[in-house]
Amino acid sequence: MMDFLAESYLWIKAFHVISVLAWMAGLFYLPRLYVYHVEQVKAGSETDVLFQTMERRLLKAIMNPAMISTWVFGILLVGIPGIVDWTAPWSWAKTVAVICMTLFHMWLAARRKDFVAGTNTVSGRGYRMMNELPTLLMLVIVISVIVKY
Numbered sequence: 801m802m803d804f805l806a807e808s809y810l811w812i813k814a815f816h817v818i819s820v821l822a823w824m825a826g827l828f829y830l831p832r833l834y835v836y837h838v839e840q841v842k843a844g845s846e847t848d849v850l851f852q853t854m855e856r857r858l859l860k861a862i863m864n865p866a867m868i869s870t871w872v873f874g875i876l877l878v879g880i881p882g883i884v885d886w887t888a889p890w891s892w893a894k895t896v897a898v899i900c901m902t903l904f905h906m907w908l909a910a911r912r913k914d915f916v917a918g919t920n921t922v923s924g925r926g927y928r929m930m931n932e933l934p935t936l937l938m939l940v941i942v943i944s945v946i947v948k949y
């Protein structure tokens with residue numbers, strides 16, 4: 801099993817990065833949709849229903865599967881001997897940032913349910929600010945895995 805994983809290292813890494821791209825696209829776009837949803841859309845209108853549909857499909861059809869496959873391929877990479885040096889700070893920086901990214905995903909999923917229930921309390925400005933978080937986390941993660949300080 802270990803031999804198979806080690807031989808497939810580059811393939812696993814390729815699918816890890818492909819999954820990351822799909823996940824990140826959603827993490828950048830969903831809070832943008834929320835900004836327009838809060839600022840431009842009247843609750844109960846046809847546009848409200850349209851936004852809810854776009855948000856549900858983005859989360860369920862793209863972001864959830866992409867997050868799961870990022871984790872699955874990432875954990876497979878961690879399982880290959882010699883790939884992650886747990887004595888180096890970069891591996892811990894990436895781990896913490898990836899956990900924060902996952903919590904951010906869950907926070908967005910919970911806010912989607914608020915829109916469906918008509919109980920959203922976060923302002924457009926709040927969503928704009930939260931929109932910066934995945935960018936900051938991405939900087940930490942990519943610099944960690946590439947520079948490996």
Ligand code: HEM
Pocket residue numbers: 813816817820824870871873874875877878883884898901937938941942945946
């Ligand atoms: C979700 C949990 C994740 C785990 C367990 C994980 C784990 C890993 C591991 C072990 C590697 C191999 C490092 C190496 O080959 O030296 C890797 C590569 C990589 N990861 Fe992740 N990762 C995760 C999420 C992410 C996220 C969210 C991003 C980007 C925002 C990301 C970006 C990358 C990149 C760009 C590489 C390739 C680095 C290179 O080839 O030099 N990963 N990941």
